[in-house]
Amino acid sequence: MKLNRKTLLLSLLLCLWLSASAHAMEHDMLKVGIKYGSDAMFSANLQNFDGAGRGYDFGYFDARRQFVPLGAGTDENKISVTVDTHVYISGSVYYQSAVNYSEYIGAYHLQLAGSYDEYGDAAAVAAEYDGGFVAYCTDRYVVRVGQYRTSEGVARALEAWTGAEASAVSPSRTGVMVTVTGTDRILFYFDCGGLRSLGISPRSVSGEKPATWFRGYRYYGGFEYQRVTGGNMSVVNVVSIEDYVKGSVGWEIGNDKPLEAIKAQAVCARTYAAMQTRHRSQGFDVCTTVDCQVYQGLASANELTDRAVDETAGVYMYYNGKYAEAYYYSSNGGATEDAKNVWNDEVGYLRGKSDPYEAHVASRIPGYHWSAVFTGGELAAKLRARGIDVGTVRNVYVSEFTPTGNVYSLTFVGTSGSKTVYRESCRTLLGLRSMRFTVGTDAPSYSVNDGKTAVSGIRGAYLISGTGEVSAYDGGAEDVYVITSGGTAKPESAASGADAGRFTFTGSGWGHNVGMSQWGATAMAELGYGYRDILEFYFTGVTIQ
Ligand SMILES: [Zn+2]
Numbered sequence: 001m002k003l004n005r006k007t008l009l010l011s012l013l014l015c016l017w018l019s020a021s022a023h024a025m026e027h028d029m030l031k032v033g034i035k036y037g038s039d040a041m042f043s044a045n046l047q048n049f050d051g052a053g054r055g056y057d058f059g060y061f062d063a064r065r066q067f068v069p070l071g072a073g074t075d076e077n078k079i080s081v082t083v084d085t086h087v088y089i090s091g092s093v094y095y096q097s098a099v100n101y102s103e104y105i106g107a108y109h110l111q112l113a114g115s116y117d118e119y120g121d122a123a124a125v126a127a128e129y130d131g132g133f134v135a136y137c138t139d140r141y142v143v144r145v146g147q148y149r150t151s152e153g154v155a156r157a158l159e160a161w162t163g164a165e166a167s168a169v170s171p172s173r174t175g176v177m178v179t180v181t182g183t184d185r186i187l188f189y190f191d192c193g194g195l196r197s198l199g200i201s202p203r204s205v206s207g208e209k210p211a212t213w214f215r216g217y218r219y220y221g222g223f224e225y226q227r228v229t230g231g232n233m234s235v236v237n238v239v240s241i242e243d244y245v246k247g248s249v250g251w252e253i254g255n256d257k258p259l260e261a262i263k264a265q266a267v268c269a270r271t272y273a274a275m276q277t278r279h280r281s282q283g284f285d286v287c288t289t290v291d292c293q294v295y296q297g298l299a300s301a302n303e304l305t306d307r308a309v310d311e312t313a314g315v316y317m318y319y320n321g322k323y324a325e326a327y328y329y330s331s332n333g334g335a336t337e338d339a340k341n342v343w344n345d346e347v348g349y350l351r352g353k354s355d356p357y358e359a360h361v362a363s364r365i366p367g368y369h370w371s372a373v374f375t376g377g378e379l380a381a382k383l384r385a386r387g388i389d390v391g392t393v394r395n396v397y398v399s400e401f402t403p404t405g406n407v408y409s410l411t412f413v414g415t416s417g418s419k420t421v422y423r424e425s426c427r428t429l430l431g432l433r434s435m436r437f438t439v440g441t442d443a444p445s446y447s448v449n450d451g452k453t454a455v456s457g458i459r460g461a462y463l464i465s466g467t468g469e470v471s472a473y474d475g476g477a478e479d480v481y482v483i484t485s486g487g488t489a490k491p492e493s494a495a496s497g498a499d500a501g502r503f504t505f506t507g508s509g510w511g512h513n514v515g516m517s518q519w520g521a522t523a524m525a526e527l528g529y530g531y532r533d534i535l536e537f538y539f540t541g542v543t544i545q
Helices: 010-019 119-126 151-160 241-252 259-274 303-310 339-343 357-365 376-385 518-526 531-538
Strands: 031-035 044-046 052-063 068-071 078-083 087-090 093-097 103-105 108-112 131-139 138-148 166-169 176-180 186-191 197-204 213-214 217-219 222-226 235-238 318-319 369-375 393-403 406-415 417-422 436-443 447-449 456-458 462-464 468-474 483-484 488-489 502-510
Touching: 031 241, 044 222, 052 108, 052 186, 052 222, 078 197, 093 151, 108 151, 119 131, 119 138, 138 151, 151 166, 166 235, 176 197, 235 241, 241 259, 241 303, 241 518, 259 303, 259 318, 259 531, 357 518, 369 376, 376 393, 376 406, 393 436, 518 531
Parallel strands: 131 186
Antiparallel strands: 031 235, 044 078, 044 213, 052 068, 052 197, 078 176, 087 093, 087 103, 108 138, 108 166, 131 138, 176 186, 197 222, 213 217, 222 235, 369 502, 393 406, 406 417, 436 502, 447 456, 462 468, 483 488
């Protein structure tokens, strides 16, 4: 979802800034985590048959993320990378347990004695045996033969073996194998004890850049299959940062926006990606969700987004010689905000200012003007969910605005105390779209307890006095009695009722208001500004180069 940028904790922000490099990226390849954690895969299918690609090379990505090929690769266009274990295949789907399968890959093999420096030497030996294949195990090539279901099975095969000296091998916690999709044909096996991961690079034909299908999306670049500690594999797209940005900008700002706005977004996306370290312990730089930036290969890319990325290739945003954290959001409702007033972080280039541009496109911004209504009881529940108890909320008001007119603090007055929340909490506590709002309060009402548990509001009621006079109920409670189904009762004040009135929050904008407004950028582009103008407006004092 491109509308609402995530919120970041203070500690994370500090961590990011401390680690921000003072120079351009040390390498121009990015690792994007596609499947990892609970989404890690038992088996991953790749397809590479439309247009520019044909076949794959196998190898690994070195410390500089350059692809190092191992062996001869394959001309096959549909391959699968699978965890080293028993594999049951039905069609092109791979299972760990026996299902209604048509193909099976055994987890035990014979391994011939000796190892080879050169793939070709191992491959020549493997070719001499039916079911022979080459395995790359910690910097050496070895030859394996056959597939067996059990350790007993491979032991019997070894006894009957009449070929060169051999031993039996069991499945490895860190091994992965490449097969022709839907078959038991093993093309390559890789196991470096988790110290290195199998890399696969699609081949190109006719010099065009190949794009590989994986799980319904096409990706530029190669893939890495990380199986470091056993279990399933993490799948990582290893892609040039420019191709990554091409895949992200369309999701983040829309691939139908004006060119200069997309270019501004491209610089933000590139800079953001270049400085990320938060996923490093997971083996990659950025994930594919709003946690980082949305990325699904080429799905949102088109000629316009490609052009925007190409025309800003290699351009990053800096502040005092370091990457500037390029925050953005959908719209700000009229003014950006200091990071200090949102996240309590003083950041030189994240300064609040009035935004005269959004107004030009406000009518086209979905949900730009919004309102939300809460009862006092609902507000009390929201507070309690954060561990704050002020009793039933009788009043809520903005206790301080920032100099640009955004909400800085919000005070809740309840039956057993009051509480003021500050900065971003004013928005997130209530799930409001932006921090640019006002609060309208209905006059506090009186409620009557009907003797059970329900409480009925009587706001707007008319009173009949003892002498028959009719008058509008003005909220006073001293001489008022209410007749209920259970008899006559004294109305209780809001103080002890459940419904203490309704509060209407009316605002504009959607997002956290720190950094660039994507709709403001759109408006600026339509007014003829270039991407540098856009970035320099939203990020105070940055250098774009
Ligand atoms: Zn992430």
